[in-house]
Structures are given as C-alpha cells and as structure tokens.
Amino acid sequence: MMSNILVCDDERDIVSALRIYLTAEGYQVFEAYTGSEALAILEKEDIQLVLMDIMMPGMDGITAISRLRQESNIPVILLTAKGEDTDKVLGLNIGADDYVVKPFNPVELLARVKAQLRRYVNLGGMMKKQADESVLCVGGIQLDDAAKQVTLDGVPVSLTPTEYDILHFLMKNPGKVFSSTQIYHEVWQNPAYGAENTVAVHIRHLREKLEINPAEPRYLKVVWGQGYKLEGGTAHA
Amino acid sequence: MPDMRSNTAIKALFAVLFSLLVTGCILSLVGIDFIRSFGGYEHNYDSYQQTERYQSYLQTNGFTAQIEFENAVFDIINPIRYLLPWLCSLSALIAVAVLVYLLYAAGHRPGQSGIVLSTLDRMPLELFILLVAIPFILCIAFGLDLSYYVEPFIYFCLSLPLLIICTLLALLFLLGITVRLKAGGWWRYTLLYLICRTVFRFLRKTIGGLGRGIRNAIGALPSLWKLIAGFSTFTLVNSLLLMAMGGTTPGMVLFWLPLTALVFAWLCHIVLMADRLKLGAERLANGELDAQIDTTHMHGELLQHAENLNNIGHGLARAVEARIKSERMKTELITNVSHDIKTPLTSIINYVDLLKKEDIEDERVCSYIEVLDRQSRRLKKLTEDVLEASKASTGNMAVELARTEVAEMLNQVAGEYAERFADAQLHPVIDISDAEGSVIMADGRLLWRVFDNLLNNICKYSQPETRVYFSVRHSESEVMIAMKNISRDVLNISADELIERFVRGDSARSSEGSGLGLSIAQSLTELQGGRFELFVDGDLFKAVLSFPRCA
Numbered sequence: 010m011m012s013n014i015l016v017c018d019d020e021r022d023i024v025s026a027l028r029i030y031l032t033a034e035g036y037q038v039f040e041a042y043t044g045s046e047a048l049a050i051l052e053k054e055d056i057q058l059v060l061m062d063i064m065m066p067g068m069d070g071i072t073a074i075s076r077l078r079q080e081s082n083i084p085v086i087l088l089t090a091k092g093e094d095t096d097k098v099l100g101l102n103i104g105a106d107d108y109v110v111k112p113f114n115p116v117e118l119l120a121r122v123k124a125q126l127r128r129y130v131n132l133g134g135m136m137k138k139q140a141d142e143s144v145l146c147v148g149g150i151q152l153d154d155a156a157k158q159v160t161l162d163g164v165p166v167s168l169t170p171t172e173y174d175i176l177h178f179l180m181k182n183p184g185k186v187f188s189s190t191q192i193y194h195e196v197w198q199n200p201a202y203g204a205e206n207t208v209a210v211h212i213r214h215l216r217e218k219l220e221i222n223p224a225e226p227r228y229l230k231v232v233w234g235q236g237y238k239l240e241g242g243t244a245h246a
Numbered sequence: 247m248p249d250m251r252s253n254t255a256i257k258a259l260f261a262v263l264f265s266l267l268v269t270g271c272i273l274s275l276v277g278i279d280f281i282r283s284f285g286g287y288e289h290n291y292d293s294y295q296q297t298e299r300y301q302s303y304l305q306t307n308g309f310t311a312q313i314e315f316e317n318a319v320f321d322i323i324n325p326i327r328y329l330l331p332w333l334c335s336l337s338a339l340i341a342v343a344v345l346v347y348l349l350y351a352a353g354h355r356p357g358q359s360g361i362v363l364s365t366l367d368r369m370p371l372e373l374f375i376l377l378v379a380i381p382f383i384l385c386i387a388f389g390l391d392l393s394y395y396v397e398p399f400i401y402f403c404l405s406l407p408l409l410i411i412c413t414l415l416a417l418l419f420l421l422g423i424t425v426r427l428k429a430g431g432w433w434r435y436t437l438l439y440l441i442c443r444t445v446f447r448f449l450r451k452t453i454g455g456l457g458r459g460i461r462n463a464i465g466a467l468p469s470l471w472k473l474i475a476g477f478s479t480f481t482l483v484n485s486l487l488l489m490a491m492g493g494t495t496p497g498m499v500l501f502w503l504p505l506t507a508l509v510f511a512w513l514c515h516i517v518l519m520a521d522r523l524k525l526g527a528e529r530l531a532n533g534e535l536d537a538q539i540d541t542t543h544m545h546g547e548l549l550q551h552a553e554n555l556n557n558i559g560h561g562l563a564r565a566v567e568a569r570i571k572s573e574r575m576k577t578e579l580i581t582n583v584s585h586d587i588k589t590p591l592t593s594i595i596n597y598v599d600l601l602k603k604e605d606i607e608d609e610r611v612c613s614y615i616e617v618l619d620r621q622s623r624r625l626k627k628l629t630e631d632v633l634e635a636s637k638a639s640t641g642n643m644a645v646e647l648a649r650t651e652v653a654e655m656l657n658q659v660a661g662e663y664a665e666r667f668a669d670a671q672l673h674p675v676i677d678i679s680d681a682e683g684s685v686i687m688a689d690g691r692l693l694w695r696v697f698d699n700l701l702n703n704i705c706k707y708s709q710p711e712t713r714v715y716f717s718v719r720h721s722e723s724e725v726m727i728a729m730k731n732i733s734r735d736v737l738n739i740s741a742d743e744l745i746e747r748f749v750r751g752d753s754a755r756s757s758e759g760s761g762l763g764l765s766i767a768q769s770l771t772e773l774q775g776g777r778f779e780l781f782v783d784g785d786l787f788k789a790v791l792s793f794p795r796c797a
Contacts, residue, residue, distance in 0.1 A: 020589055026596035064585075090588040094644070112592040112626050115599050189657050205654070206676070209661015231658060233690025234650030 012126055013055055015039045017047040017073070018062035018088060027060060030115050031122070044068025048076055056083060058126055060118075063089040063100065071103050078104035084125035088113070120221040124149060127162040145180040148228050148241035150219060152180050161219055171196065172215045175208070179229070179239035188236035212237055251351040252358075260344050265413040267341035272409060274334035280319065281327050315398035348417070353425040361429045367422060370437040378419040385412050469547065480509055519548045526555055535563035573640050580636040584629045591629065594622045631762040634695075638769035643692075645773050649796055650688040652718050652725055653681035659697045660716070663705070671710035672731070677717040684718050684725045686793035692770045696778075699763040700729055700789050709734040709785070720795055727791045737787065741780035 014036045016027045021042065028038045039054055041047035045068045047061065059077070063070040074085055087100045087108035100108050106125055109118050128149055143155040149162040159166045159176065168176065174196045179187070187195075189205035196208075212229065220226045230238055323330070353361035366374065389408045393401050426432040433439050464472065487501045526539035537559055539552045598618045606612055637643045660674055667674050704714055708731045715730040745764050764780070771778040771791055781788040 020593065022593040023589070023596065026593060026600065029600055030596075090585045090592075111588045112595045115596055188651070188654055189661075190654075205657040206660045206664070209658045210664045211661075213662055213664070231662075231690075231694070233658060233694045234652070234655040234688065235648075235690065236654065 011035060011037055012057040013037045013039065014122070015041060015047060015050055015054075015056045015059045017041040017044070017060065017065070017070070019043065019065040020062070023062075023088075026115075027118075030119060034119060034123075036122075044070060044073030044076075047073050051077060051081070057129065058083060058122060059085045060122070061085055061087055061105070063087060063091060063096070071099065074100075074105055075103050084129045086118075086121055086125060117222050124162045124221060127164070145177070147180050147183050147239055150176075150180070150228055152177060166218050168215070168218065171211055172218070175211055176215060176219075176239075179237065183239050183241060186232050186236045186238045192237065251354040252356040254356060257348065257351060260348055261414065261417060264341055264344045264348065264417055265410050267337045267344065268413040269406070269409050271334050271337040271341060274330050274337065277323050277327075277330045278334065280316075281323060281330070315402075345417075345420070348421060349424045352421045353428050361425065363425065363429055367425050367429070368435060370440065371426065371432065371435055372437040374422055375419070378415050378422070382412055382415045382419075385415070465546075480505075515543070516548070519544050519552075523548065523552055523555065526552070530555060530559050530562075535559050535566060574642075577636050577640050577642050580632060584633045587625075587629050591622065591626055594618075595626065598622055628762075631766065635762045635766045635769065638766050638773060641773055643773060645689050645692065647687040647689055647774065650686050650690055650693065651681075652684040652686060652727060653678040655690070655693065655697075656681075656716055656718065656727070659694070659701065663701050666701075666705050667714070670705045670708060672705065672708055673711075673713045675713050675715050677715065680720065681718040683795075684720045685796040686725050686776075687796050688774045688776070688793060692774055696767045696770050696791065699767040703763055704729065704731045704787075707731075707733055707735070707787075723795055725793050725795045727793075728788060729790075730786060730788045733785045733787050737782050737785065739782075741782045744780055744782070745778075 014031055016024050016031070016038055017040075018024050018027075019042050024040050024042070028040065031038045039050050039056065041050055043065055044061075047059070048068075050056070051059070059074075061070045061074060070087060070089075074087075077083075077085065084106045085104065087105045088111060089096060089100065089108060090111045097108060107121050109121060143153060145152040145154065151160045153159075154177065157173065159168055159173065175192060178192065178195050189208040192208045192212075193204060194200065197204075212231075213223070216223045216226050216229045219229055228239055228241065230240055232238060353363070353367075355362045366377075369377075385408045389405050392404060396404065426435065464475075467475070484502065484505065487505065491498065491501065522539060522544075526537060529537035538556055541549055541552045541556075544552055598615060601615050602619065606615070656676055656678060660676055663674075708714065712732040715728070717728045719726045719728070745768050767789075768778040774793070776791055776793040779790045779792070781790070
C-alpha cells in the first residue's frame with residue numbers, strides 16, 4: 010500500500026532531500042514549509058505520517074503538533090536540531106511518536122518511518138493477537154513462544170537461541186532491571202563465574218537487531234552500572 | 247516710606263533740627279533753674295538781692311560781671327518765665343519724634359534696599375564708642391572748665407556751639423548703635439570678637455595640626471611599636487601611681503584598679519573584634535562572598551582591616567558573577583551556533599548520501615564523494631563534541647547520581663566494545679577480582695560517555711595484538727578504575743597536554759576525531775565528583791578514574 014507522507018521543514022533543501030529518499034521508497038510526499046501550511050495540507054489530503062521540524066518561522070512544530078493531535082492520531086516524527094533532553098521530552102509529551110536529531114542518518118530516518126507506518130497500520134491486529142497467552146508483546150516487539158518467533162513492528166527478526174532466551178526472559182518482566190549475573194543465571198541456568206560480559210555481548214547483538222539506532226535504544230535499555238531492562242516506551246528520553 | 251527713609255537731605259535737616267531742639271530744651275531747663283535760683287517765679291530784684299546766691303556774689307569780690315550778666319539775663323527771661331516749661335516740654339516732644347524718625351530711617355540709603363553699613367558702622371564697636379565719646383567728653387570738660395576763665399557772656403556764646411556738637415555726637419552714637427543692631431550680628435564688628443576669633447583660629451590651627459600630626463605619626467607606626475609604646479606608657483603610669491600611693495590600699499582602689507580594669511577591658515575588646523575578623527575571613531575563604539563583617543564598635547586598624555576584607559568580598563562576588571555570566575553566555579553561544587550549523591550540515595550529509603547512491607562510473611568522482619562523506623561526518627561529530635564539551639566543562643548538565651556497581655559497569659562496557667576490540671586486534675583483560683564492594687555514586691549515562699571516549703581512543707591508537715588492561719581497586723574511601731594500553735605511535739606529548747581541548751598526538755592529527763574526547767571525559771568525571779588522571783610512561787598509556795566509595 011502506498012502511504013502519503015507530509016514533510017514539513019523551513020529548509021527547502023532538507024525537504025527535497027527527504028522527498029527524494031521517500032519517493033525512492035515508494036511513498037507519496039507532500040511538502041510544507043511552515044506549521045500552518047502543514048495543517049492546511051493535513052485537512053485536505055489523506056496523510057498517514059508527518060515528519061515535522063520544530064524550529065520554523067510562523068507556527069513552530071510544537072504548536073502544529075498540538076493542533077494536529079486534537080484532530081488525528083497519525084504518527085508524527087519530529088526532526089530537530091535541538092538535541093537537549095528537555096526538547097525531546099517536550100516533543101514526545103506534546104504528542105510526537107518519535108524524533109530524529111539533525112543531522113540525521115537517512116537510513117535511520119527511513120527505518121523509523123517504516124516502523125511508525127507499520128505500527129499505525131497494524132495497530133488493530135496487534136491488539137487482537139495480545140489475547141493469546143503464548144504471545145508476549147512489548148512496544149513494537151512481539152514474541153510468539155509457541156512458534157518461537159519474534160517480530161518487530163510486524164517484520165520477523167531472526168535471533169540465535171541465546172538471544173531468544175534473553176529476550177524471552179526480559180519480556181516476561183518488562184520494566185525491571187536485571188544485572189548481567191542474574192540474566193546469566195536465568196538463561197544459562199549456571200552460576201556466572203566471570204562470564205558476565207558474555208551477557209553484555211549478547212545484549213548488544215540483540216539490540217542491534219531490535220533497535221533502529223542501537224546507540225539510542227527504544228526498548229532494550231542499558232542501565233549503566235546496574236544492568237539491563239526492556240521497556241515498551243516510544244523512545245529513550 | 248522707603249523714599250522718606252532714604253532721603254539724605256531730610257535726614258540732615260532733621261539731625262540739625264534735633265540738635266537745635268535738644269539745645270533749646272536744655273536751654274529752657276537751664277532758664278527754669280536760673281529762675282528758680284532767683285527764688286522762684288514770684289520774684290523781683292528785691293527778692294533776688296535777698297538770696298544767698300546774691301549775697302555770696304557780693305561777698306566775693308570780682309563777681310560783679312557775673313551779677314551784671316545774670317541781671318541782664320534775668321531781664322530777658324523774666325518776662326517769658328511762664329513760657330519756659332512749655333517751651334521745654336514741647337521741644338523735648340518734637341525732639342523725641344524727630345529722633346524716632348531718625349532711628350527708624352537709620353541705615354537706609356537712596357537707591358539701595360535693606361540696611362547699608364557705612365565705614366563708621368563697620369569699625370569695631372569699641373573704637374566707634376571711643377571715637378564718639380572722646381570728643382563728647384572733651385567738649386563737656388572744656389565747657390565746664392571754661393566757666394572759670396572767661397566772662398559769663400563769652401562763656402555763654404562759646405558753650406552754645408559746644409552743646410550743639412555734643413547733641414550731634416550723641417545722635418551719631420545712637421544712630422550708629424541702631425544701625426548695628428538693625429543689621430544683626432553686631433558682635434561681629436567688635437574688637438573683642440575679632441581678637442577672640444583670631445586667637446581661637448590660631449589656637450585651632452596650631453593645636454589641630456599638632457594633634458593630627460601626632461595621630462598620623464602614631465598611625466604610621468607598625469603595630470608592634472604601637473604596642474611597645476602603649477605598654478611602656480601603661481607600665482610607667484602604673485609604676486608612678488604605685489610609687490605615689492606607696493602601695494597603700496586606698497591608692498590601689500582609687501587609681502591602680504580602675505586603670506588596670508580599663509586596660510583589661512580594652513584588650514578584651516580588641517580580642518573580640520579580632521575574633522569577628524577571623525570568622526569573617528573564614529567565611530570569605532569558604533566562598534561565602536557576600537559575607538560582611540559587622541564593623542560597629544571597631545576602630546583604627548581593626549576597622550581598616552574589616553573594611554578591606556569586606557571590599558575583597560564585594561570585589562570577588564562581582565568578579566565571580568561576571569565570570570559566571572560570561573561562561574553562561576559562552577555556553578549559550580556555542581549551543582546556538584551548533585544548532586545553526588546542524589541545519590546546513592543535515593543537507594550536506596543527505597545530499598552526499600544521495601550522490602553516493604547515484605551510479606557514477608568515474609572513480610575520481612567517487613573518491614571525491616568519499617572525502618565529502620568522511621569530512622561531513624567528522625564535522626557532525628565535531629559539532630556534537632563541542633556542544634558536549636562546553637556543557638560538561640561549565641557543569642550546564644543534569645547529573646543524576648545513583649548507586650553504580652563498578653564491576654557490572656565494566657562488564658557492560660566490555661560487552662559493548664567486544665567487537666571493536668576484536669576489529670582492532672586488541673585483547674581486553676578485565677580484572678575485577680577486587681571489585682566486591684566497589685560501589686560508587688555516579689550518573690550511569692555520563693559514566694558511559696567517559697568510558698566510551700576512553701575506549702574509543704584505546705581502539706583507535708593502540709598497537710594491534712596487544713592487551714588492554716582494566717582493573718578495579720578500592721580503598722576505604724575510594725574506588726579506582728584503571729585502563730592501560732600500549733600506544734601504537736610514540737607518545738610525544740605529556741599527559742596534561744593530552745587533556746587540553748583540541749590537543750592530539752601528532753599521529754592523530756589527520757585522523758577522525760575532534761580532540762575533545764579526553765577533555766569531555768575529564769569534565770564529565772569531575773561533574774560526578776570523581777577524579778580523572780592520565781599517565782604516560784613510554785608507550786604505556788594509563789587512565790585512572792577515582793570516585794568516592796559508596797558505603
């Protein structure tokens with residue numbers, strides 16, 4: 010299915026670069042250069058996803074998103090030059106689903122766009138599946154223990170048996186922090202004698218498979234000096 | 247009225263009139279007395295010749311001229327003898343009226359408002375009085391004396407002008423005094439006042455100067471000399487007192503005890519003030535820059551010292567404030583500039599990426615694009631690092647300290663870096679045998695940034711096929727994390743220089759990186775209350791992080 014994406018940024022060069030990337034992936038792109046233009050297009054067209062800059066002349070991105078949220082719940086990804094934590098929190102609180110800090114990596118941006126669209130389109134289906142007991146679900150990650158299969162935003166992910174066991178353990182206890190020793194003990198069923206950093210290596214591989222940007226994980230988070238946890242939050246703010 | 251008061255002609259006229267009136271009045275009085283000496287108003291020559299006066303004249307020979315003159319006068323006055331009292335009182339009345347006018351007009355001059363002092367009025371009062379009194383007295387004396395030497399008629403003719411002169415002098419005196427009183431501050435024009443003032447001024451100047459001189463001389467003495475001088479004086483006075491009193495009990499009570507008590511109280515005062523100074527200086531030293539020393543009851547050098555300390559506090563507070571402000575502005579500037587750089591940089595990175603995706607046959611073009619790609623990524627890293635270094639070094643960053651297990655942290659870090667170590671052909675050796683109980687308070691995310699920067703350096707600059715050592719040691723109060731690796735190139739730079747911002751080893755110049763990594767790592771470590779040290783020994787590069795140990 011071909012999705013319509015609205016790109017809104019006051020930098021025309023960035024908008025046209027994004028158009029090139031997105032059209033290459035088969036999306037229909039609409040362009041806006043201010044917040045009010047974006048809102049006008051959203052009213053007229055059938056848009057499935059919005060890429061929105063924060064700092065724009067006239068109406069800024071934050072205002073535009075809070076207006077948009079009164080009408081619709083389509084996914085919104087913020088594009089921002091502001092990398093401060095407070096800016097990220099503000100953006101997510103106001104109703105954005107994800108954000109990308111400028112200068113962004115086009116590949117990462119495309120991955121996030123795809124993930125948001127899949128979740129938006131498959132949202133209903135996921136709700137239905139959750140009733141099944143053998144299916145664990147955290148954020149966009151689904152683990153079907155009967156089929157021994159993991160999907161991320163509806164796309165199957167191939168994991169090694171160890172990675173699968175670690176993920177399974179963490180998904181059973183979402184939000185809880187486990188140290189390497191605890192994880193080793195649970196998964197290997199052996200006391201860990203100096204083998205703790207094996208866990209760290211496996212977690213890193215797991216993160217690379219599950220996260221769009223492993224350096225800023227959304228689900229599988231490192232609590233430095235304490236351990237690891239799996240969270241269903243939208244982002245890592 | 248002003249016209250009337252300042253008309254000189256009228257005033258002169260009135261003055262003459264006044265003197266004539268007074269003279270007339272006096273003459274009338276003399277006439278009345280004369281008549282009375284003839285035996286009252288009801289008399290004649292016969293009765294006159296019966297008077298003692300006439301008899302005495304007759305007995306003293308040579309007074310015939312007197313008798314003749316008196317008879318002649320009598321002949322003139324006798325017919326008007328009833329008029330004389332009226333004449334006297336009338337002239338007196340008019341004279342008083344004229345005097346009142348003259349006093350009222352005194353001091354006014356034509357064309358000038360207010361009271362104007364003449365030269366006469368300005369001369370010292372005593373001199374003025376002398377000036378008026380001497381001729382007055384001379385006139386009177388001359389007049390009285392004259393009566394013994396000259397014929398009565400001549401005497402009468404001569405005494406009349408003398409009388410007029412005397413009245414004029416009296417008038418002048420009255421007017422002069424009035425003008426002085428009217429002008430106010432009459433005492434200023436007295437000799438006594440002038441003398442007193444001069445003497446007073448002279449005394450003040452000499453004594454004041456002397457006092458100041460002595461005080462300055464004492465003030466300039468070093469404190470030790472002051473103490474010696476003061477103590478010697480005290481001892482001297484004390485011994486003299488004791489000697490004078492002969493050490494008797496009443497003398498002790500009367501002089502020695504109060505003096506000693508006074509000196510003791512004074513010493514207590516000085517010690518108390520010195521304590522106050524000490525406390526104030528301690529607060530200043532502890533960074534309480536707005537601490538002010540209370541200077542009430544302080545004198546002399548202690549006061550000076552307290553004021554100096556207070557000024558230091560003010561100055562420091564101002565300097566610190568200015569510095570904080572400039573640091574904040576610098577951080578803001580860097581933040582804003584890096585935000586502004588990020589937008590064009592986004593376009594550059596994206597279009598370079600798009601170029602890479604084009605089917606370009608020409609290898610040269612491809613290599614150019616490769617350079618653009620590498621350099622734009624480097625620029626991106628540089629902007630991020632500059633921003634982070636600025637925030638970390640100014641402490642403009644949220645730090646959330648939590649209990650952190652160092653062993654767990656090292657495992658996690660080593661896990662994160664497992665592949666990069668393998669790529670760089672490095673063999674990590676992690677020694678956490680002593681890690682039991684190595685718990686510190688740190689912000690995990692910031693601590694990870696520290697390790698990330700350090701390990702990144704290790705992977706980039708280590709000699710391949712060497713070992714990298716990680717160790718944790720702890721003492722009672724500290725946990726030390728050490729990282730050691732062998733440098734691939736000669737370390738031609740000191741550890742201190744390496745931490746400096748934008749400083750890199752020669753070999754690192756051309757490679758990727760901002761030169762900020764170690765500086766950021768140091769700032770972040772210090773933000774979390776830790777210590778960051780680098781040691782370079784030949785090719786051995788060692789980084790040690792020390793944190794206070796958490797119980």
